[in-house]
Amino acid sequence: MTTEHATSVRSPRRERTRERLLDAAFTVFADAGVQTTSIEAVCEAAGFTRGAFYSNFASKEELFHALFERKAREHLQALEDLTASIDADAVATPEGFRDTVRRVLSSFELDEPAHRHWCLMNAEFELLAMRDADAAPEYLATQQRLRAEVGAVLDQLLERFGLRFTVDTAVAVDLLIDAEVAGSRCAVLGAPPEQQSATRLESLVDLLITPR
Amino acid sequence: MTTEHATSVRSPRRERTRERLLDAAFTVFADAGVQTTSIEAVCEAAGFTRGAFYSNFASKEELFHALFERKAREHLQALEDLTASIDADAVATPEGFRDTVRRVLSSFELDEPAHRHWCLMNAEFELLAMRDADAAPEYLATQQRLRAEVGAVLDQLLERFGLRFTVDTAVAVDLLIDAEVAGSRCAVLGAPPEQQSATRLESLVDLLITPR
Known part of the structure; x- marks a missing residue:
């Protein structure tokens, strides 16, 4: 499902947050597995709060x-x-x-x-x-x-x-x-x-x- | 790793136990996933004790x-x-x-x-x-x-x-x-x-x- 997050024009700062979350997710998903990795673990690896996550992605699947x-x-x-x-x-x-x-x-x-x-x-x-x-x-x-x-x-x-x-x-x-x-x-x-x-x-x- | 269980000649009764464990494992692994399925769940589905399991297989991997x-x-x-x-x-x-x-x-x-x-x-x-x-x-x-x-x-x-x-x-x-x-x-x-x-x-x- 494509949410408004994926299609809206993003500010440069928001784009950087999104990219850092994606980078962190790539590493922790690969290391620990997708099923057992929580959104919290992705946020922690990226140095962001859960709020930052949810303003970019609706779910782990969307990420x-x-x-x-x-x-x-x-x-x-x-x-x-x-x-x-x-x-x-x-x-x-x-x-x-x-x-x-x-x-x-x-x-x-x-x-x-x-x-x-x-x-x-x-x-x-x-x-x-x-x-x-x-x-x-x-x-x-x-x-x-x-x-x-x-x-x-x-x-x-x-x-x-x-x-x-x-x-x-x-x-x-x-x-x-x-x-x-x-x-x-x-x-x-x-x-x-x-x-x-x-x-x-x-x-x-x-x-x-x-x-x- | 092949254990003695896999290579020894098995009695007909033991062979049936082994086949029933394999049948049960096939169903519960497919339904619930291998990682999250315990040996106990396989034994329960097959109607056997843990003892019966371990006299046939050394581990979930061997199964x-x-x-x-x-x-x-x-x-x-x-x-x-x-x-x-x-x-x-x-x-x-x-x-x-x-x-x-x-x-x-x-x-x-x-x-x-x-x-x-x-x-x-x-x-x-x-x-x-x-x-x-x-x-x-x-x-x-x-x-x-x-x-x-x-x-x-x-x-x-x-x-x-x-x-x-x-x-x-x-x-x-x-x-x-x-x-x-x-x-x-x-x-x-x-x-x-x-x-x-x-x-x-x-x-x-x-x-x-x-x-x-």
């Missing part, structure tokens, strides 16, 4: 959705910056194309320990949404909106280089993100490199992309 | 691994029975082959509500293992052993019909199971059919399987 949106925006921006910087020469050879695809995909990976934190938080919110019929629709809607945006960016990129997906863009994006998420979780579990994202994605990209 | 193994064995057996029942005529046409692959993949899906319970329990144990460096190695090892068995069954099936995977079997199995798991979680979240497993798997099977 998570804001975190998720912020992270997804960062990912999309990085992807757009990266694709804008690629020139046609770089992808003229099969090796060049492969390197470029690897760079594009690795733009979704954060440095440790942020990547680990992000994986844990995602897994926990997925589970919370699966267990809570009230939370599920918004979780799904956010996921689908962001996947659609990733699909639009990738379609544009492929078109620029005379390529296309071999399947529907929506299915391609689902398969790529499923593989990336599963591989990242394997990495958090301490799996060897061949069970992590890069191996899965390399094969998948070869299968999913073809000349127009 | 989960036994549940996971049992479910995976059922899946593998269903897959083997199904592949043994397929004759060459059934896959001689593209339509026949597609139908057969769909039947093979749908053998992994349980009836509701068991499928939903299974998805929830899997998601929770994945998260617990991601958060617990002591639990992660066994979780990963179990996953990998079962994926290797699925790979061996699929390789045999493909060979019988003059087909092969377009990528390494291990990668193909990872991609298929990632897509199946992600699609099943979307189903639990209430996603529309095009975001569930069947759509992902249909595209993936076409990409992953080719004549020898």
Whole structure:
């Protein structure tokens, strides 16, 4: 549910408070788990009162959705910056194309320990949404909106280089993100490199992309 | 960790006790969550004492691994029975082959509500293992052993019909199971059919399987 907080224009000071609450929540959620972390713990980590929290977010769930949106925006921006910087020469050879695809995909990976934190938080919110019929629709809607945006960016990129997906863009994006998420979780579990994202994605990209 | 309980030969009575504990655990873990469910709650649901529990399992974690193994064995057996029942005529046409692959993949899906319970329990144990460096190695090892068995069954099936995977079997199995798991979680979240497993798997099977 989007409240007035999420859509209203915010003052710079309020924006900073909101950002600090999001930063603190990211760390404490990842460390201690979302379910067992109280709003008080988030406020304490950020150095704010409960009042400051509730003037920015209606609930812990709304805070998570804001975190998720912020992270997804960062990912999309990085992807757009990266694709804008690629020139046609770089992808003229099969090796060049492969390197470029690897760079594009690795733009979704954060440095440790942020990547680990992000994986844990995602897994926990997925589970919370699966267990809570009230939370599920918004979780799904956010996921689908962001996947659609990733699909639009990738379609544009492929078109620029005379390529296309071999399947529907929506299915391609689902398969790529499923593989990336599963591989990242394997990495958090301490799996060897061949069970992590890069191996899965390399094969998948070869299968999913073809000349127009 | 495998204890003597898991490897010793069990009496029929003890085997029944063990199965009843596993059945009860499956239901209460799925309903209430693994983290918040006590061993006492599992014993109560099964109608046994704590003593009966500890003569079968060293810990809640060991109980989960036994549940996971049992479910995976059922899946593998269903897959083997199904592949043994397929004759060459059934896959001689593209339509026949597609139908057969769909039947093979749908053998992994349980009836509701068991499928939903299974998805929830899997998601929770994945998260617990991601958060617990002591639990992660066994979780990963179990996953990998079962994926290797699925790979061996699929390789045999493909060979019988003059087909092969377009990528390494291990990668193909990872991609298929990632897509199946992600699609099943979307189903639990209430996603529309095009975001569930069947759509992902249909595209993936076409990409992953080719004549020898």
